[in-house]
Amino acid sequence: MTQPIGIFDSGLGGLSVLRYARERFPDEAFVYLADQRWAPYGDRSREEVFSYTNLAVNRLIELDVKGVVIACNTASDVALERMRELHPHLPFVGIEPAVKPAVASSRSGIVGVLATTGTVTGTRLRSLISKYAGSCTVLTQACPGLVELIEDGLGDSQQAEALLSEYVTPLVAAGADTLVIGCTHYSFVADRIGAIAGPTVMIIDPADAVAKQIGRAMTMDGTAGGTRYETSGDAVRMRRQLQEMFDEESAVYPSR
Numbered sequence: 001m002t003q004p005i006g007i008f009d010s011g012l013g014g015l016s017v018l019r020y021a022r023e024r025f026p027d028e029a030f031v032y033l034a035d036q037r038w039a040p041y042g043d044r045s046r047e048e049v050f051s052y053t054n055l056a057v058n059r060l061i062e063l064d065v066k067g068v069v070i071a072c073n074t075a076s077d078v079a080l081e082r083m084r085e086l087h088p089h090l091p092f093v094g095i096e097p098a099v100k101p102a103v104a105s106s107r108s109g110i111v112g113v114l115a116t117t118g119t120v121t122g123t124r125l126r127s128l129i130s131k132y133a134g135s136c137t138v139l140t141q142a143c144p145g146l147v148e149l150i151e152d153g154l155g156d157s158q159q160a161e162a163l164l165s166e167y168v169t170p171l172v173a174a175g176a177d178t179l180v181i182g183c184t185h186y187s188f189v190a191d192r193i194g195a196i197a198g199p200t201v202m203i204i205d206p207a208d209a210v211a212k213q214i215g216r217a218m219t220m221d222g223t224a225g226g227t228r229y230e231t232s233g234d235a236v237r238m239r240r241q242l243q244e245m246f247d248e249e250s251a252v253y254p255s256r
């Protein structure tokens, strides 16, 4: 029997990675685990994010996954290296803000990164900037409140528009011509970010690059496809969210 690929996020954001992963590897089976009981991670302490990530990874291991995708920038920053040390035989794929490609594509020499407070104040983004920014200026923008709206299905609302404007407009006014989607949830409002930023600004969303990376890190030997969804939050609510976002009728199981 082939093993499924585990994908984990605090909530719905990692579905942006799952969407591309299913397109790329239609024969693979997936388990998607949303830790919605504790979302958003972005405003939590590193200790909390580590311990929730640890629990989620252990749950995926219980489900006999062949590898784990931490489809969350915040959790990858806090826990990816430690997870690799704790589970040396399990392949892990993480996600980080795409600073390097953004710097390469910028003509103005100014790049903006939109991410959670946890990612903006964390260690990974700082080290990516010192490694890759070169002569480019990398502006970081924490976006509190946005994950909650996306989790509540309000990504298209006036409220989200106002919040996005508040976060995106100053970056563009400062000369950024390239914006990085540094939180998987923001993938679902990438079009709105693009509309606010205007046609000359490039938006970089690494979700598909992460999906591609799964194919390099794990053996693709699935035969049947299919996705099992679990949430630590309200399973009925997540089922509704999947219907609204993907028009997908799927069972959602409570996790632990």
Ligand code: DGL
Pocket (backbone or CB within 6 Å): 009, 010, 011, 013, 014, 039, 040, 041, 042, 043, 071, 072, 073, 074, 075, 116, 119, 147, 182, 183, 184, 185
């Ligand atoms: N989607 C996650 C990320 O990429 C976390 C969002 C959150 O829970 O704050 O950072």
